[in-house]
Amino acid sequence: MAKKEYSFYPGCSSQQGASSSNMQKSVETMCEELDVKINQIPDWNCCAASIGYGGGGELPRLTLSARNIALSEQHNTGQDIVATCAACWLATREAAERFHEDDGLMAETNQALAEAGLKLRNETPIRHMVEVLIEDIGYETIGGKVQRPLEGLKIAGYVGCQTNRPFGIAGESFENPMYLDKLVETLGADPVQNYDKKVQCCGGALAFSEPEKSQDMIKTIIESAYDSSADLIVTPCPVCQMNVEIYQDQINQRHNTKFKMPVVYYSQLMDVAFGRSAKDSALDQQVIKAGKLEEIANK
Amino acid sequence: MTELNTAMVEQYRNSFLQEVEANVEEGEWVKMCMQCGVCAGSCPLGNAWEHPPQEIFMMIRAGKREAVLSSDSMWMCTSCYNCIARCPRGLPITHIMHGLAHYAQRLGLVPKNQPTQKFAQKFWQNLNKKGRVNELKLGLSLYFMNGFGEGVKTSLKMKDIGLGMLKTKRMAVNEAFGGHGVKDLSGFQKIMKKAHELEDARIQKSGN
Numbered sequence A: 001m002a003k004k005e006y007s008f009y010p011g012c013s014s015q016q017g018a019s020s021s022n023m024q025k026s027v028e029t030m031c032e033e034l035d036v037k038i039n040q041i042p043d044w045n046c047c048a049a050s051i052g053y054g055g056g057g058e059l060p061r062l063t064l065s066a067r068n069i070a071l072s073e074q075h076n077t078g079q080d081i082v083a084t085c086a087a088c089w090l091a092t093r094e095a096a097e098r099f100h101e102d103d104g105l106m107a108e109t110n111q112a113l114a115e116a117g118l119k120l121r122n123e124t125p126i127r128h129m130v131e132v133l134i135e136d137i138g139y140e141t142i143g144g145k146v147q148r149p150l151e152g153l154k155i156a157g158y159v160g161c162q163t164n165r166p167f168g169i170a171g172e173s174f175e176n177p178m179y180l181d182k183l184v185e186t187l188g189a190d191p192v193q194n195y196d197k198k199v200q201c202c203g204g205a206l207a208f209s210e211p212e213k214s215q216d217m218i219k220t221i222i223e224s225a226y227d228s229s230a231d232l233i234v235t236p237c238p239v240c241q242m243n244v245e246i247y248q249d250q251i252n253q254r255h256n257t258k259f260k261m262p263v264v265y266y267s268q269l270m271d272v273a274f275g276r277s278a279k280d281s282a283l284d285q286q287v288i289k290a291g292k293l294e295e296i297a298n299k
Numbered sequence B: 001m002t003e004l005n006t007a008m009v010e011q012y013r014n015s016f017l018q019e020v021e022a023n024v025e026e027g028e029w030v031k032m033c034m035q036c037g038v039c040a041g042s043c044p045l046g047n048a049w050e051h052p053p054q055e056i057f058m059m060i061r062a063g064k065r066e067a068v069l070s071s072d073s074m075w076m077c078t079s080c081y082n083c084i085a086r087c088p089r090g091l092p093i094t095h096i097m098h099g100l101a102h103y104a105q106r107l108g109l110v111p112k113n114q115p116t117q118k119f120a121q122k123f124w125q126n127l128n129k130k131g132r133v134n135e136l137k138l139g140l141s142l143y144f145m146n147g148f149g150e151g152v153k154t155s156l157k158m159k160d161i162g163l164g165m166l167k168t169k170r171m172a173v174n175e176a177f178g179g180h181g182v183k184d185l186s187g188f189q190k191i192m193k194k195a196h197e198l199e200d201a202r203i204q205k206s207g208n
Ligand code: SF4
Pocket: B032, B033, B034, B035, B036, B037, B038, B039, B040, B053, B054, B057, B086, B087, B088, B089, B090, B091, B093
């Protein structure tokens, strides 16, 4: 298989010592296994996610993404931009689309970029890592790489919001996307059928500002996984992963529940199935240990 | 920015809809709403919205400027994009909600101590300082946003979560000193300054 190359936008929370550094680690391992080369956009900046709008109006916010795309077009010319963070992908792709449809905004952002000698051509596809997996690599190739099928694991595929809407993955429905379940199956595990909270919002950034309201939603996501006797939850989104994993103690205190449900990334499942160690799969960075998955990794 | 608010009231005396179309992100879409109510049933924090999106669009057309702009509702948007995926008219509802929230902040009309407004503002300041978000400083500034006493309480409440993140190397204490950022910080800041200037000028002009 010829090596595939992409211009990679990791985003702030993927940096060392940040909340989804575990995703970054496991994605790097996954890319090694799949012979995918990810070239970081040099000197990339924050995309403002979906919460920068208080202080940042439309143009300043979109210009953040314009700078990233411009840097990618200059340094990683001809390579598709790929993001692993749902919010990064969404913000960048949205910006690209706004610049396509609004010449005024495009002219203004280029005027701003010119202050640092940059220019946006806006000719670059902005993609999610999951699209790369499904469209460029394919289930079959992924299945062919499996050395340690994840047998006996029951997994609730939690897709969340922003990997799924408004762009989603081509050919998948917004209300009942199936690709995560297909991936789980490809890796030899047992996907929870009809996981009714698969696209339930976790509160996103409002988990910080409206913690109780958000935790009430998170509670339903976990409850439903338990109801279908899942061993763990898998998600593609760093905001979902963090929100659903780290507040379980607080939810337990408020609601007298006994939640201890591991939440992992798709990339961690793949790493383990591909035969890599718990450490390469960043399982040591779980706040709630994924015991059964670790057992397979240590076999 | 009350001066800007007064100028806008003057300028758009006869039509709040026109004011929204001219000044709010994607505001030109508001008139396309056909009041079907699909979006109103789509917000995850539905019962926390005094006025769901559908109602906000109706209120804009009815000229209820004060009630819309000083509303808490837009700040309840979790950016889940349910509405955009479902709206039969294709309104970019999420963006209009963000746009209304931003415009209300620009005019100084946000209700006091709106937690998401504070968080959004801190997030924006944090990322602009170094070009990348410093999660540790953002978290701390958030806990202390309602004063020192409450900050200590919140920090204690959040202590176990923080420790969990530290132990798993998903939080780093050295981020308190410097931390991650873009290398070309001056270039980054020049770009952002210009973008703000261009947008501010556009809005000022609309109020004159
Ligand atoms: S779903 Fe669209 S058309 Fe229906 S009320 Fe909401 S904005 Fe209006």
